[in-house]
Amino acid sequence: MQYSISKSLKHLDGRVVLPASKSISNRVQIINALSNSFEPIKNLSDCDDSKVMQQILFSNTNTFDVGHAGTSMRFLTAYLAKIVGEWTLTGSDRMKQRPIGVLVDALNSIGAQISYLEKEGYPPLKIFGSNITGKEVELAGDTSSQYITALLLIAPTLESGLKIKLKGKIVSRSYIEMTLNIMKEFGVKSEFRGQEIFVDKQQYQRMPYTVEGDWSGASYWFAFMALASEGKLYLDGLRRHSFQGDAGLLPVFEKLGVKAQFSKRGMFIEKMDTDCKKLRFDFNQMPDLAQTFAVCAALKGIPFHFTGLETLKIKETDRIYALITELGKLGYVLFEPQQGELAWDGERKEAAENIVIETYHDHRMAMAFAPVAMLRADIVIDSPDVVKKSYPNFWEQLKQLDFEIKEV
Ligand SMILES: O=C(O)C1=C[C@@H](OP(=O)(O)O)[C@@H](O)[C@H](O)C1
Numbered sequence: 001m002q003y004s005i006s007k008s009l010k011h012l013d014g015r016v017v018l019p020a021s022k023s024i025s026n027r028v029q030i031i032n033a034l035s036n037s038f039e040p041i042k043n044l045s046d047c048d049d050s051k052v053m054q055q056i057l058f059s060n061t062n063t064f065d066v067g068h069a070g071t072s073m074r075f076l077t078a079y080l081a082k083i084v085g086e087w088t089l090t091g092s093d094r095m096k097q098r099p100i101g102v103l104v105d106a107l108n109s110i111g112a113q114i115s116y117l118e119k120e121g122y123p124p125l126k127i128f129g130s131n132i133t134g135k136e137v138e139l140a141g142d143t144s145s146q147y148i149t150a151l152l153l154i155a156p157t158l159e160s161g162l163k164i165k166l167k168g169k170i171v172s173r174s175y176i177e178m179t180l181n182i183m184k185e186f187g188v189k190s191e192f193r194g195q196e197i198f199v200d201k202q203q204y205q206r207m208p209y210t211v212e213g214d215w216s217g218a219s220y221w222f223a224f225m226a227l228a229s230e231g232k233l234y235l236d237g238l239r240r241h242s243f244q245g246d247a248g249l250l251p252v253f254e255k256l257g258v259k260a261q262f263s264k265r266g267m268f269i270e271k272m273d274t275d276c277k278k279l280r281f282d283f284n285q286m287p288d289l290a291q292t293f294a295v296c297a298a299l300k301g302i303p304f305h306f307t308g309l310e311t312l313k314i315k316e317t318d319r320i321y322a323l324i325t326e327l328g329k330l331g332y333v334l335f336e337p338q339q340g341e342l343a344w345d346g347e348r349k350e351a352a353e354n355i356v357i358e359t360y361h362d363h364r365m366a367m368a369f370a371p372v373a374m375l376r377a378d379i380v381i382d383s384p385d386v387v388k389k390s391y392p393n394f395w396e397q398l399k400q401l402d403f404e405i406k407e408v
C-alpha cells in the first residue's frame, strides 16, 4: 500500500491528541509484571510495540515474537531470564539483525542462562529462567541504552540488587535517566555516579500510573509547523516536566522557526521566522529525532551537520542510509562525514520524478517524510502502516487537519 499526501492550504490550525509514550508504557508494564501488580496503567500506548509487550506478559505460552519492538526484545530478555521456565524469544527479520550480545553476556555473567538459536549475538534467544544471584555486572555503554534499562528494571528484584559498571561512551543516556526516574516513581531508589549505577534490593510499590504523551511523536507536528506558511496547533498530552529526553527538541525547533508555549495539559506551537544559517546538533540524547530534523532542515533549505548518530545503523533500519537515499530522491545531497554523523551542505540536484519514499519497516521514516507535503503536492509514502509501531492514529489525525490522504 502507498499513500499520497497533500494539503491545499499551507497554514496549519487545530488540535492533536498525542499518543502515549511507548518507552514509558513498556517500562511500566515490566515493572507491574515484576511486582505482580494489577494496578491500572492509564493512557497505556496502543501502539504495536506496547501491545506486543502486553500480549507476551499475559500469554500462557513459552514462545514469544516481539516483531519490530526493540524495547520489548531487550526488556523481556532480562525479565524472562529471572522467571523460572524455558522461553524462546524471537522477532522480525530485522530484529534478528539487531545485536543483543552485550545484554546476553551481561545477564549470563550474573547467572542467567541464555543462548542463541541462530546467529551468535542476535535473536532468537533460548532463555532458561532461573534465580539470578550475581550482584555486579559490567557492560559497554556504547551500543544501546536499552540493555542498561533492561538490567535496571530487574535490578531491585534480584537477591543482592545490582551494581552496573558501564564501559566507554554512554549512548542515549536520557533513556537510562528515564528508567531511573520511573523506577523512583514506583518507590525504588538508585544512584547514577560517573560510569556506575547502584540499585539495592527493594520492592516496587504497586500503584496506578498515567503514561505521558509522546515527545518523539510530537516532533512530527513541530516539523509540519516549521514548513507551514503560518498557523497554530495545540498538542494535547505533553508534560512540561517530562521524563523523555526528546522534550529537548524545543530549543532546536526554535532555531527552525517554531515557538512553543505550555498550557495545563499540553502546548501550543506556532510558526515564526528564523534566520538559522546552519543547524549543528549532537543527537546522542535524542537519537529518534534525527530523521525529523534531517528532513525538516533540508526542506527549509538549512544546511546541517548532525553528530551523535552512532546508534542509527542498528535501529528499525540503517537510518543513515535510509535518509541519504530518500532525501536524495528529493534532490538533497546528504553525506556521512564520518561514522555517527550526517550532513547536508546545501548541495542540490534535480529531484527524481514520481517520487515514492521507501519506509524500510521504519515508522519514523514515514512520519519524518510526511511533512514534505507542506511544500510538494506529489509526495507518496510506501507502506504507511509502519506508523503503528509507535503512532497508530498518525494518518487519521492528518486527515482531521485537512490533509488529503489517498491510497494510490
Ligand atoms: O529505552 C528506550 O525506550 C529507547 C531507547 C533508545 O534506543 P537506544 O538506547 O538503542 O539508542 C531509543 O532509540 C528507542 O526508540 C527507545
Ligand SMILES: C=C(OP(=O)(O)O)C(=O)O
Residues within 6 Å of the ligand: 068, 069, 070, 071, 072, 288, 315, 316, 364, 390
Ligand atoms: C528505535 C526505536 O525503537 P526500538 O529500538 O524500541 O525498536 C524507535 O522507536 O525509534
